[in-house]
Amino acid sequence: MSAETTTADRRRVAAEIWIVLGLSLGQSAVYAVLSLVVKLTNGGLRQSTATLNSSRADQQWLDLTLQVLSIGFALVPVALALYLLAGRSIGFDLRSPGRDTAVGALLALVIGVPGLGLYFAGRALGVTADIVVAPDTVYWWTAVILVTAALQNGLLEEIVVVGYLFTRLRDLGWGPWPIIVTSALLRGSYHLYQGFGQAVGNVVMGLVFGWWFQRTGRVLPLVIAHTLLDVVAFVGYLALGDRLGLR
Template identity: 55%
Template sequence: MRRQHLTETWLVLGVSLGASAVWSLLRIVDRLTRAEALGSQTTAMNSSVTPDRPWLDLAYQLTGIVLALVPVLLALHLLRRDDPDEPHTMGFDLRRPWQDLARGALLAAAIGIPGLALYAAAKALDLNTTVAAANLAETWWTVPVLILAAAQNAVLEEVVMVGYLFRRWGQVGWGTWQVIVTSAVIRGAYHLYQGFGGFVGNLVMGLVFGWLYTRTRRVMPLVVAHTVLDVVAFVGYALLREQVGWL
């Protein structure tokens, strides 16, 4: 059973965030081997596919969001074979909404403010690209789609990287900090496409989130915090990029 669980985790990662980490490693090699300095390069996120046809672009965006959540359903399905009470066991539910919202908001502030300083420092040292966090065409659905994309990122990363992996790796006998550090390193790795600031920032975020989860056994505050961070990054960039030069 130990070997089966371990194989299962690598397969789940292989069709989700583990694959993203591999592509991200290739991306940073590509960036580092260009003539242009890393700090002079731009990473575009949340980009339009067919900006000249907004209705089709909306279909593309929504389809991408929905399909990105399939690994979450897979992870929950696999866990439910052992524990019918999932996703409640990992705390991915609405049983404590106000407590989860309060904890998530505080956690977002604690991570987001130092994270912004780290991003600015990494850019100044040519260790990170300029992250263009929102590049959708300006339509009536731009902000709602960015919010949905933020929520999708949060659910995918926190349910898979924390709720699912912490359970499975604990079952195969890994120690608490072995689980926390491994998960955090993978989290940092799939953000390497942004540069080394993105790697370090998300590594630290993974360590903090992982430690908190071992204390509370509730993934929902992490989902709330991650959603808030991404909403601020995505929507804030979309609204302020013309007014704030350093974005």
């Protein structure tokens, strides 16, 4: 391959990365930064609220329809990333389901317990917004939607920010640690709407997950870990929020 062709390929890969991120979590990062600016200029993070999984309509059938559509369209960048990586292995398969599940559960535990402490510390210090992860209006299908939303988050973030981004940055000749740090910083950036504390926590999560992927080449345990973390947060908030004074 000639140097000229190599340069053209690198430009194509770089453009592809910007397009994929612009359609997904890169776009989220831009809005998250602007949301943080709004919160800081409207009384600060201590008085701010970051709402996830909110109701989308007053009518039950329309709320459910919009929730399902939102989750479905959010998975389109996942399909795009997998399509663009066709023939490239990122460890998103069922070759070792038992081991992947066990590793995912362990990673969720390692990240989840310190993450919960970081959230409450951030609230006490006024650097984290009050995070509401379940809607006020609850229907018979709300828990199912929350679990599905957790799976969507796991698929979107881990496949795009880890599996896809790592593969493409390697194609550009990046080294392991620049890739890990870049991926982690991107993960933190699109969580800035929740405040500085949660952004830092997600950077740490990104470093751990990135190191694991670099070491093993398997993204499925990360999807499982992320999904478990969000299921516990979303459904736990729904079930225990009133008792714990969170709702």
